[in-house]
Amino acid sequence: GAGVSQTPSNKVTEKGKYVELRCDPISGHTALYWYRQSLGQGPEFLIYFQGTGAADDSGLPNDRFFAVRPEGSVSTLKIQRTERGDSAVYLCASSKRGGFGVSVYKDTEAFFGQGTRLTVV
Amino acid sequence: GENVEQHPSTLSVQEGDSAVIKCTYSDSASNYFPWYKQELGKRPQLIIDIRSNVGEKKDQRIAVTLNKTAKHFSLHITETQPEDSAVYFCAARGPPAENTGFQKLVFGTGTRLLVSP
Numbered sequence: 001g002a003g004v005s006q007t008p009s010n011k012v013t014e015k016g017k018y019v020e021l022r023c024d025p026i027s028g029h030t031a032l033y034w035y036r037q038s039l040g041q042g043p044e045f046l047i048y049f050q051g052t053g054a055a056d057d058s059g060l061p062n063d064r065f066f067a068v069r070p071e072g073s074v075s076t077l078k079i080q081r082t083e084r085g086d087s088a089v090y091l092c093a094s095s096k097r098g099g100f101g102v103s104v105y106k107d108t109e110a111f112f113g114q115g116t117r118l119t120v121v
Numbered sequence: 122g123e124n125v126e127q128h129p130s131t132l133s134v135q136e137g138d139s140a141v142i143k144c145t146y147s148d149s150a151s152n153y154f155p156w157y158k159q160e161l162g163k164r165p166q167l168i169i170d171i172r173s174n175v176g177e178k179k180d181q182r183i184a185v186t187l188n189k190t191a192k193h194f195s196l197h198i199t200e201t202q203p204e205d206s207a208v209y210f211c212a213a214r215g216p217p218a219e220n221t222g223f224q225k226l227v228f229g230t231g232t233r234l235l236v237s238p
Contacts, residue, residue, distance in 0.1 A: 042228030
């Protein structure tokens with residue numbers, strides 16, 4: 001597609017429920033990143049995929065959070081037993097190559113999706 | 122790990138004035154510093170970036186300066202226009218993670234810029 005697409009754009013769920021957030025990266029981008037943006041804060045790193053594998057998941061806050069990218073394209077962020085503190089905008093980004101700013105060429109520039117606003121009530 | 126601080130949190134200017142947003146970073150090994158613009162309800166978009174081997178970079182009305190010794194970098198917008206109103210985020214590429222070598226982008230907390238006509 002023309003850009004990174006995230007669905008749904010908004011999700012309201014009850015505390016304790018399970019949610020899945022989907023990210024469709026730009027076609028051909030091998031690197032995919034998930035970030036979380038709380039109100040009034042900058043994006044906070046969650047996980048980075050290079051192809052199908054999670055190259056770095058050090059930002060996932062706890063084991064209720066999990067993400068997959070089985071075919072190296074679409075990624076799903078899964079949150080179990082949601083808590084009110086999980087409420088945030090979840091941003092996905094992709095780039096042609098992994099690693100920000102490692103090349104003089106623009107192939108490591110990360111393009112963000114519009115995010116999924118998750119509200120846990 | 123890397124820590125990025127950003128000031129001010131809010132900045133109001135008159136159209137035509139200049140705006141300056143400042144960031145500091147903690148890890149001297151960081152060597153890539155992008156700036157993102159996020160309009161209300163929209164995605165963050167890269168507007169300019171700078172690498173540590175350069176002290177200043179300019180692109181039309183926007184410029185970024187980097188002081189490696191002091192570990193701070195700034196975004197300068199000249200001749201501001203109402204459409205410049207948005208939240209601006211600075212970021213720094215942190216040190217390699219011990220186990221993966223991945224260097225993640227660490228963002229500042231954002232500056233809400235309001236340009237009044």
